[in-house]
Amino acid sequence: MGGHFDMEKIMKNADVGHRYELQRRVEQFLYKEAELLDRWKVMAWLDLITADIDYRIPIRTTLENGHEDELFSSQAFHMVEDYGSLSARMRRLDGGFAFSESPRSRARRHISNIRVNSQSDDIVEVTSNLLFFWARDELERLISAERRDVLANVDGELRLARRTVFLDHVALPIPNLTVVL
Amino acid sequence: MTQVVKGSHSAEQPSQIDELMRTMGSDLEQGLVPLWVYNDPDLYRLELERIFARNWVFMAHESEIPRKGDYVSRPIGEDPFIVVRGEDDKIRVLFDSCRHRGARLCSTDKGNARHFHCPYHGWTYTTTGALKGVPNKATAFTGLDQSQWGLHEAPRVDSYRGLIFAALDPNVMPLKEFLGDFCWYLDIHLGLTEGGMEVVGVPHRWHIDADWKSGSDNFAGDSYHTQSLHQSILHIGLSSRAAAGASGGKNDIHVTECSGHSSSIRRKDPGEISFWGYPPEVYERFNADGLTEGQFELAKRSVSHTGTVFPNLSFIHIGVTDDPDKPMAAYLSFRQWQPKGPGRLEAWSWVLLPKEASDEYKARAYKAAVATFSPSGNFEQDDSLIWSGITRAANSVFARSAGLRLNYQMGMSGMSNADIMSDWPGPGVVYDTNLEEGVQRTFFRHWYEAMRRGGAF
Secondary structure (H helix, E strand, O other): OOOOOOOHHHHHHHHHHHHHHHHHHHHHHHHHOOOOHHOOOOHHHHEEEEEEEEHHHHHOOOOOOOHHHHHHEEEEOOOOHHHHHHHHHHHHOOOOOOHHHHOOOOOEEEEEEEEEEOOOOEEEEEEEEEEEEEEOOOOEEEEEEEEEEEEEOOOOOOEEEEEEEEEEEOEEEEOOHHHHH | OOOOOOOOOOOOOHHHHHHHHHHHHHHHHHOEEHHHOOHHHHHHHHHHHHOOOOOEEEEEEEEHOOEEEEEEEEEEEEEEEEEOOOOOOOOEEOOOOOOOOOOOOOOOEEEOOEEEOOOOOOOEEEEEOOEOOOOHHHHOOOOOOHHOOOOEEEOOEEEEOOOEEEEEEOOOOOOOHHHHHHHHHHHHOOOOOOEEEEOOOOOOOOOOOOHHHHHHHOOOOOOOOHHHHHHHHHOOOOOOHHHHHHOOOOOOOEEEEEOEEEEEEOOOOOOOOOHHHHHHHHHOOOOOOOOOOOHHHHHHEEEEEEEEEOOOOOOOOOOEEOOOOOEEEEEEEEEEEEOOOOEEEEEEEEEEOOOOOHHHHHHHHHHHHHOOOOOOOOOOHHHHHHHHHHHHOOOOOHHOOOOOEEEOOOOOOOOOOOOOOOOOOOEEEEEEEOOOOOOHHHHHHHHHHHHHHHOOO
């Protein structure tokens, strides 16, 4: 075979390489995003989202089997946000007068099971698992969820364009939800 | 949270609860509330028995179960019930426990059922609670009279303007009498349009490490806390100062002693049209037909109302925004502080909007509601941790050993200039300022009376 190029194999390897690279870029994006939030750099987090972001946490209810499509409400949300409302939330948290984060709660986002589904380099669908540790005063709580995101390629950089958080909880186990999951 | 079990009912030594029941009346007259009532295992158990099992308790809104067979699982105190619109279209509140071994029938939050089936041995009940199916009945339960073994149910169920209540005490006064004069205020929130208010989607639910009374106490009319705790809201412009700024404005009033319920109301000047901030497209559909002139005039001037219907149903009606660059939008939220053990509550919150409002308005107002009063609400985020702090201190030995009492004296003689409005068109004892705490003393007086009833005090 020496001297001959197996184009099919080269293309396949390139494709695999491309997919690995995209997976790595997505993972680095999600880790960076989590780091900013964990460190309460909430205004910097706004730079990672698109101007037309759609962010929501639908309320979950326990229903009979066969109603899986209705488990997460299409009308009722723990958060239902656009850029303006997210920006207002972050300005409040950053402003020094938000009692609920004074002092800051201790929070950490553990992101795992990152699955990338991409039809193009410009729109990347990502599903990930989230384990969110939250502690304030003597309270310590966990929130578990699946996140389905759409990342958009904006001028060569990934940005969060859409996120829906599917909670494993019917009643939130924490006294308040001050910041995004 | 670890609970220290305190208090003992022994003959020689009167329990702390006996002592409380003897002394709290005079404490309240002085505007004092013992701190430990906010977290005590014995007192909590007594509250379940004397308050939640003996008074009307809110269960659901009729718009949550519009069709025959629709049901929601809801507690009375901590007891599990199913609120169901039966095949006969009648709403019942069935005890969620099979008559055979007591197993749970309903493991879902809501749905539409043709029957309730116990998975343990297969006993089956209709949506009216009747026992319909018993496996092997002919050989195993030959003599069973099925008509005697239907599901237990709350003996009293009634509705007021869409709000479904139930009572476990068959001798409780009629709901209309229990809500009493406070109906005058509820009407203003629920009777604005012909279609009334309807619930959007499903309620928010979240756990707070605080006593249920903290929620009732706050919404009864804690007008004093907004300027301190919620100042960040004003800083970023999610609310007007009129709706949630400093208390003590000339149009701010407190409704106390209104059949045991209370409310805090902020208004605009006479003649101004406010309607909480509903836009003209919505308030033009409000009609005065179901209201008195006094009620409609108050609605017209209203900026915000909060209130508590004893024991644990509260509401807020307000116009706010999720984004200072978008217009304010008004909504009504009913919220219930469900007891979940000593020093623990589960908050439930329903967003209600006029049935006639457009879908666009409803989506806009729902967004404003989530951004302000919900577990992620920019207002509400701040309250829950405060209440946890109260609960923590209330659990202390020191609170009991030193007899620590909280100050509820605002509005009393020598504290603030709170005068009763003699020309007020509505019921209750209404003060011309919201710098007073009669609203919260009303809640505790009613609580004290309810706790004493049936006791040996």
